[in-house]
Amino acid sequence: MTFWPMALTAPNELDERFALVTSxxxxxxxxxxxxxxxxxxxxxxxxxxxxxxxxxxxDTPEGLPIEEILSGxxxxxxxxxxxxxxxxxxxxAHGARFNEAHAFVAEAEKRHERVWVITQNVDGLHRAAxxxxxxxxHGDIHDLRCTVCDFTETVVSFETLAPLPLCPRCNAxxxxxxxxxxxxxxxxxxxxxxxxxxAGFDVVFSVGTTSVFPYxxxxxxxxxxxxxxxxxxxxxxxxVSDLVDVKLPLxxxxxxxxxxxxxxxx
Numbered sequence: 014m015t016f017w018p019m020a021l022t023a024p025n026e027l028d029e030r031f032a033l034v035t036s037x038x039x040x041x042x043x044x045x046x047x048x049x050x051x052x053x054x055x056x057x058x059x060x061x062x063x064x065x066x067x068x069x070x071x072d073t074p075e076g077l078p079i080e081e082i083l084s085g086x087x088x089x090x091x092x093x094x095x096x097x098x099x100x101x102x103x104x105x106a107h108g109a110r111f112n113e114a115h116a117f118v119a120e121a122e123k124r125h126e127r128v129w130v131i132t133q134n135v136d137g138l139h140r141a142a143x144x145x146x147x148x149x150x151h152g153d154i155h156d157l158r159c160t161v162c163d164f165t166e167t168v169v170s171f172e173t174l175a176p177l178p179l180c181p182r183c184n185a186x187x188x189x190x191x192x193x194x195x196x197x198x199x200x201x202x203x204x205x206x207x208x209x210x211x212a213g214f215d216v217v218f219s220v221g222t223t224s225v226f227p228y229x230x231x232x233x234x235x236x237x238x239x240x241x242x243x244x245x246x247x248x249x250x251x252x253v254s255d256l257v258d259v260k261l262p263l264x265x266x267x268x269x270x271x272x273x274x275x276x277x278x279x
């Protein structure tokens with residue numbers, strides 16, 4: 014395989030990269046998409062930090078870093094404070110729809126024998142686009158559970174929720190069924206991820222993620238170990254940029270729109 018760095022050195026180099034990616038997909042029976050916040054950025058969803066981030070300052074008005082407020086410890090100790098920021102986050106994302114990138118990933122299920130998505134995102138947009146084989150390793154913000162009993166429910170938005178939602182059964186605080194800072198990944202989803210990685214994939218895409226977590230880098234490493242091609246779609250440099258076979262330095266929606274045109278051109 015050939016790795017090209019992020020900088021393009023010739024006008025047709027990007028076309029050459031796209032040609033390689035489409036050749037990977039034409040041959041592939043199984044495809045894995047590992048996705049992060051970048052795939053939802055074109056839907057207007059902000060990330061917590063960074064360019065266009067929701068919380069770019071070091072601390073919140075309470076004098077605490079957002080990571081401390083959105084932690085498992087804080088939701089146990091002061092759920093009202095955590096919920097204040099959860100409402101802000103969900104409000105910023107309210108009304109967002111899946112974009113071209115989510116749609117391409119969902120369509121891939123119809124064109125390949127086995128397609129899976131491992132996503133860090135909690136926005137639920139992969140399933141909204143029609144993907145059925147999704148391991149949302151950090152959960153979905155719209156799935157709520159009681160902090161005391163076994164009550165669960167799924168909501169469309171937080172608009173109808175109280176500032177501090179309480180369980181209708183035991184009156185304890187509810188919380189989103191997501192992995193907050195300082196919490197472990199859910200065992201069942203880790204096992205599901207391990208099972209699919211053990212089966213292997215013909216091509217692995219890393220899309221819109223900085224890949225700072227080892228379990229997000231691992232699918233790329235596993236593919237490299239097996240000799241399967243790897244592709245990164247990200248306008249910036251990341252942990253896996255020097256590992257993948259092809260780097261597309263573009264936003265996810267633009268990249269997948271171009272791939273679709275080249276892949277399914279008459």
